[in-house]
Amino acid sequence: MRLLKVATCNLNQWAMNFDCNMKNIKESISMAKESDAVIRLGPELEITGYGYEDHFLELDTVTHAWDCLKELLLDDWTDGILCSFGMPVIKGELRWFTAWKQKEHLEDFLLLGDISEALSQTTVPFGYGYIQFLDTVVAAEVCEELFSPMPPHAELALNGVEVFMNASGSHHQLRKLDLRLRAFIDGCSCIVVNGDVVAQSSPFSLKDVELTVAQVDLDAVASLRGSISSFQEQASCKPKVSSVAVPYKLCQSFKLQMSLSSPLKIQYHSPEEEIAFGPGCWLWDYLRRSGASGFLLPLSGGADSSSVAAIVGCMVKELIRDAYVPLEIANGDEEVKADAVRIGRYTDGQFPTDNKEFARRIFYTVFMGSENRVAASVSPLGGRNNVLDIRTFHRELYSSNATRSRAKVLAEEIGSWHLDVLIDGVVSALLSLFQTLTGKRRCYKVDGGSNIENLGLQNIQARIRMVLAFMLASLLPWVHNKPGFYLVLGSSNVDEGLRGYLTKDLRRFLRWAAVQLGFSSLAEIEAAPPTAELEPLDEGDMGMTYEELSVYGRMRKIFRCGPVSMFKSYSPEDNRFDLRQFLYNARWPYQFRKIDELVHQLDGDKVAITKAADEETSDGGMGVTESISKAKEAGVVVRLGPKIEFTGCSCQDNFLKKDTITHKSQFIEDEAFEEAGTAIRLDPVLEITGYGCEDHFLEEDRYHHPCIRN
Numbered sequence: 001m002r003l004l005k006v007a008t009c010n011l012n013q014w015a016m017n018f019d020c021n022m023k024n025i026k027e028s029i030s031m032a033k034e035s036d037a038v039i040r041l042g043p044e045l046e047i048t049g050y051g052y053e054d055h056f057l058e059l060d061t062v063t064h065a066w067d068c069l070k071e072l073l074l075d076d077w078t079d080g081i082l083c084s085f086g087m088p089v090i091k092g093e094l095r096w097f098t099a100w101k102q103k104e105h106l107e108d109f110l111l112l113g114d115i116s117e118a119l120s121q122t123t124v125p126f127g128y129g130y131i132q133f134l135d136t137v138v139a140a141e142v143c144e145e146l147f148s149p150m151p152p153h154a155e156l157a158l159n160g161v162e163v164f165m166n167a168s169g170s171h172h173q174l175r176k177l178d179l180r181l182r183a184f185i186d187g188c189s190c191i192v193v194n195g196d197v198v199a200q201s202s203p204f205s206l207k208d209v210e211l212t213v214a215q216v217d218l219d220a221v222a223s224l225r226g227s228i229s230s231f232q233e234q235a236s237c238k239p240k241v242s243s244v245a246v247p248y249k250l251c252q253s254f255k256l257q258m259s260l261s262s263p264l265k266i267q268y269h270s271p272e273e274e275i276a277f278g279p280g281c282w283l284w285d286y287l288r289r290s291g292a293s294g295f296l297l298p299l300s301g302g303a304d305s306s307s308v309a310a311i312v313g314c315m316v317k318e319l320i321r322d323a324y325v326p327l328e329i330a331n332g333d334e335e336v337k338a339d340a341v342r343i344g345r346y347t348d349g350q351f352p353t354d355n356k357e358f359a360r361r362i363f364y365t366v367f368m369g370s371e372n373r374v375a376a377s378v379s380p381l382g383g384r385n386n387v388l389d390i391r392t393f394h395r396e397l398y399s400s401n402a403t404r405s406r407a408k409v410l411a412e413e414i415g416s417w418h419l420d421v422l423i424d425g426v427v428s429a430l431l432s433l434f435q436t437l438t439g440k441r442r443c444y445k446v447d448g449g450s451n452i453e454n455l456g457l458q459n460i461q462a463r464i465r466m467v468l469a470f471m472l473a474s475l476l477p478w479v480h481n482k483p484g485f486y487l488v489l490g491s492s493n494v495d496e497g498l499r500g501y502l503t504k505d506l507r508r509f510l511r512w513a514a515v516q517l518g519f520s521s522l523a524e525i526e527a528a529p530p531t532a533e534l535e536p537l538d539e540g541d542m543g544m545t546y547e548e549l550s551v552y553g554r555m556r557k558i559f560r561c562g563p564v565s566m567f568k569s570y571s572p573e574d575n576r577f578d579l580r581q582f583l584y585n586a587r588w589p590y591q592f593r594k595i596d597e598l599v600h601q602l603d604g605d606k607v608a609i610t611k612a613a614d615e616e617t618s619d620g621g622m623g624v625t626e627s628i629s630k631a632k633e634a635g636v637v638v639r640l641g642p643k644i645e646f647t648g649c650s651c652q653d654n655f656l657k658k659d660t661i662t663h664k665s666q667f668i669e670d671e672a673f674e675e676a677g678t679a680i681r682l683d684p685v686l687e688i689t690g691y692g693c694e695d696h697f698l699e700e701d702r703y704h705h706p707c708i709r710n
């Protein structure tokens with residue numbers, strides 16, 4: 001047997017916080033060494049952190065990454081262990097995250113400056129290849145390469161590679177673990193041998209560093225490959241892949257005291273658990289890094305805001321798993337304990353031991369109700385815009401006693417500090433101001449008002465609630481003699497753009513949380529008919545069932561149907577694929593320390609500053625048809641348009657829709673140029689679809705557009 005002990009890890013890295021990232025990396029290496037692992041795999045871009053976006057265009061990013069790598073190499077961190085680190089590298093022509101196409105041979109990558117001097121090395125092998133040790137062969141892939149149509153590991157395996165390290169750093173997505181394990185990769189750290197998972201980490205954890213270790217037999221890998229005749233046949237005529245020889249052994253011989261890691265049953269979380277644990281861990285991470293004192297949530301008693309409250313309640317339970325038994329804290333995670341004590345403002349050695357007690361310290365909920373005039377009979381004495389119009393009204397709470405009661409009960413179950421307020425005084429003041437300015441009196445649709453009036457009256461209530469929420473979040477800490485501020489939590493459904501659609505997953509989550517989290521009032525909230533309570537009888541305005549809306553939502557988002565294909569408008573604000581971070585460490589400790597070093601090096605010398613010339617600005621462009629008309633009037637025979645002039649450059653998720661390329665252009669026809677006697681017309685790039693279509697090019701109708709002629 002050739003026994004190999006390997007380790008992989010989950011690291012809670014923070015983009016651009018190099019000190020934090022290095023601390024986690026070093027801790028994971030120490031833990032791997034303590035477990036006698038000889039290979040340590042870290043996540044993608046672990047040195048810089050994931051989600052940099054345009055920060056990768058800053059050369060400082062790469063410089064800092066090289067400095068961190070130098071520190072790891074010069075100290076004894078990598079002694080006796082093979083480590084895979086993730087960081088960006090500029091290869092000559094400034095290509096950022098471009099697939100390496102030169103597979104024929106490895107190139108010499110030139111180390112520059114103090115990196116080369118510190119390592120006493122001028123070049124390193126760079127490119128597509130593998131590492132040949134004395135007793136095994138190791139290669140690395142990055143994230144999506146493992147499940148691409150022609151994955152590198154297929155060719156590398158035919159070249160004898162036995163150990164593949166895949167560093168991944170992708171975003172969390174519902175049911176992703178199930179999909180990834182079926183595709184032979186993971187949604188959390190795991191170690192797989194011959195298709196069997198032998199080690200798996202928890203996908204959701206409050207810890208900054210979590211290590212997964214397994215001892216595997218590489219002879220079992222060789223034996224399985226030898227038993228597959230097609231593998232042998234293809235290996236006999238494989239393309240040769242370059243390699244780097246390392247005169248070092250990684251494996252150990254079998255001893256009776258050693259035991260192999262056995263196959264495990266894959267641990268999947270249900271969608272309901274993922275909804276609870278994933279956002280719950282993220283909320284705690286955001287809270288502890290932001291410097292805030294807690295959360296404030298406008299709690300309406302409806303499904304959306306109640307689900308957010310339940311997620312915060314789950315976050316608290318993750319910190320204190322069972323009543324009076326602080327799991328993460330009692331198990332010695334000093335980082336979690338310190339954050340909980342700091343945010344909860346515990347003193348004299350105390351720390352949180354009770355769910356509700358801790359929730360009351362960090363979680364505020366507020367019910368913002370309203371009452372208004374609902375039904376009316378109009379006197380024939382005047383029009384509805386007449387201030388003296390005679391009407392009879394009966395009053396009714398838009399925010400019903402049922403929703404008010406549900407919000408209060410849920411807050412008590414979670415333990416939040418709960419407030420109840422009516423916003424009618426503020427609404428009336430704004431409406432009176434509008435009437436004074438315009439002389440017009442607005443009415444809801446049921447009172448004879450127009451759609452514009454109806455929507456405006458609803459928006460007033462919604463915006464007042466938003467402003468009040470931020471005011472309370474800013475001032476309530478002061479009221480309770482606490483420092484800092486509260487983070488305002490919003491509640492909107494991913495499919496809310498599709499007329500308030502309530503997902504099946506959310507309904508199942510509410511039912512699950514009612515039982516598993518102990519918030520029993522969620523069962524009543526889930527069963528209640530959904531209503532925004534912004535106007536009378538808004539529930540009857542849907543015009544379709546939620547099951548029908550479920551079908552529409554899935555076709556729009558999952559199957560990428562465009563507006564014309566669906567006959568609906570749907571544009572939810574979905575940030576799951578926006579990999580830019582939400583929160584920066586505003587102290588910038590690493591970067592500011594570098595600046596201090598540079599200032600110290602100046603030693604009083606002046607810095608040469610070049611003044612930039614004023615940039616010319618443009619007043620903007622014109623429409624496609626107008627630009628063509630002006631070109632004709634000027635006698636122009638060649639007209640150059642901008643990129644993606646039909647759609648514009650900021651379509652974002654609209655480019656996911658099938659109709660982008662299907663839409664018939666009604667602006668430019670061949671005859672227009674024939675009539676103008678145009679001899680030559682130069683097309684801009686992607687003129688028909690417009691520029692920035694992105695995933696819209698994946699849609700089925702891309703070649704069916706009537707303007708595209710054979």
